[in-house]
Amino acid sequence: MKKLLIFHPALAPYRIDQFNALSELFELEVVFIFENVPDNNFDQSKLLSLLQFKYSFLLKGIFIKNRVFRFGMFRTIKRFNPDIIFGYEYSFTTQFLIVLKTFGLIHQKIGSTIDDSIDICYHVQSRSRYFARQISVKRLDYLIVMTREVSQFYQNKFNLKDDQLIVSPILQNPERLRKNYVELQNIAKGYSQKYNLEGKKVLLFVGRFIPEKALPKFLDTFHSLLLEQENLVLVLVGDGEDRHTLEVYVKENQLEHKVFLPGRFEGQQLNAWYLCSSGLVFPSMYEPFGAVVNEALIFGLKVFCSKHAGSSYLVGAEKGIIYDPLSEKEAITKMKIFLSLIEDVQEIDMKKKPSLMLNHTTDFIREWRKISAE
Numbered sequence: 001m002k003k004l005l006i007f008h009p010a011l012a013p014y015r016i017d018q019f020n021a022l023s024e025l026f027e028l029e030v031v032f033i034f035e036n037v038p039d040n041n042f043d044q045s046k047l048l049s050l051l052q053f054k055y056s057f058l059l060k061g062i063f064i065k066n067r068v069f070r071f072g073m074f075r076t077i078k079r080f081n082p083d084i085i086f087g088y089e090y091s092f093t094t095q096f097l098i099v100l101k102t103f104g105l106i107h108q109k110i111g112s113t114i115d116d117s118i119d120i121c122y123h124v125q126s127r128s129r130y131f132a133r134q135i136s137v138k139r140l141d142y143l144i145v146m147t148r149e150v151s152q153f154y155q156n157k158f159n160l161k162d163d164q165l166i167v168s169p170i171l172q173n174p175e176r177l178r179k180n181y182v183e184l185q186n187i188a189k190g191y192s193q194k195y196n197l198e199g200k201k202v203l204l205f206v207g208r209f210i211p212e213k214a215l216p217k218f219l220d221t222f223h224s225l226l227l228e229q230e231n232l233v234l235v236l237v238g239d240g241e242d243r244h245t246l247e248v249y250v251k252e253n254q255l256e257h258k259v260f261l262p263g264r265f266e267g268q269q270l271n272a273w274y275l276c277s278s279g280l281v282f283p284s285m286y287e288p289f290g291a292v293v294n295e296a297l298i299f300g301l302k303v304f305c306s307k308h309a310g311s312s313y314l315v316g317a318e319k320g321i322i323y324d325p326l327s328e329k330e331a332i333t334k335m336k337i338f339l340s341l342i343e344d345v346q347e348i349d350m351k352k353k354p355s356l357m358l359n360h361t362t363d364f365i366r367e368w369r370k371i372s373a374e
Contacts, residue, residue: 013266300354
């Protein structure tokens with residue numbers, strides 16, 4: 001087995017299965033740069049207990065304009081002596097790997113994980129990232145990207161070869177998420193009773209309440225539809241800076257019986273929300289991927305998904321609808337179609353909601369063999 005070293009910001013729930021799958025193909029060590037995901041703290045003790053490989057942390061370093069550089073990277077590389085090393089994005093971490101290789105201090109293959117959607121590829125969010133991309137791409141041996149569309153972008157724009165691009169989306173293991181179905185069903189029944197969801201079409205949002213998710217605009221677009229359709233409700237699961245704005249909007253527009261904000265959940269308590277919902281809504285204006293789309297499909301929910309989300313490609317025929325959140329007319333028209341595709345919440349039985357996700361194991365192994373076979 002080749003030795004693979006990955007420098008990664010922090011452990012999130014949706015990364016667990018991918019890292020564990022990599023540990024079956026490589027002798028793997030993941031080095032986390034932060035103790036937790038910034039602005040979205042997870043129960044790290046529980047998440048770390050699910051990992052099946054060696055991990056470590058580098059937490060000392062310097063911040064420069066919200067960017068971080070960690071001390072100890074070179075020492076970690078010398079200790080582990082990997083065959084391949086990955087940084088993340090076009091960060092200082094990745095730039096340091098390029099510097100080390102340029103000056104001959106390391107000789108391993110190097111790469112970076114790029115989470116951009118195709119929309120972000122064409123509309124780079126800052127000049128500094130644009131120039132970092134221009135400088136970095138041809139100095140890296142590999143890029144890990146989310147979709148084939150993004151892979152094709154890098155091949156066309158930067159003349160990279162297909163075997164330099166590993167298409168590896170953030171996908172979770174349906175069997176792991178769905179295995180404790182009795183507990184999930186009991187939790188979901190509690191939610192359904194508390195918020196009187198039975199017999200209603202329940203639109204679910206899961207995520208941070210931040211401007212990029214465009215929740216205030218979503219409410220403004222659909223508040224009339226919510227009031228018109230007696231059995232339609234919206235559940236916004238999460239928290240963040242837009243929470244107060246949402247609460248004020250709900251109150252001012254008499255939507256207290258139609259829109260619920262139960263708070264932030266994770267683990268089983270989060271997954272149970274998928275069981276007592278009819279469909280997921282994902283209205284983001286800016287979204288590199290969007291792991292909750294994958295989660296919703298795993299629990300058998302169709303998705304009303306913004307075209308700006310990287311994970312929108314998962315929403316194929318019979319799995320939901322993709323729409324433009326900037327077009328109110330299109331959004332309303334397509335929402336009415338979406339509502340005709342989803343069912344009221346009735347008996348909560350996960351066996352009646354089979355996963356809508358295909359098995360991507362073969363694709364995963366084929367893509368990562370691009371570097372394991374060398």
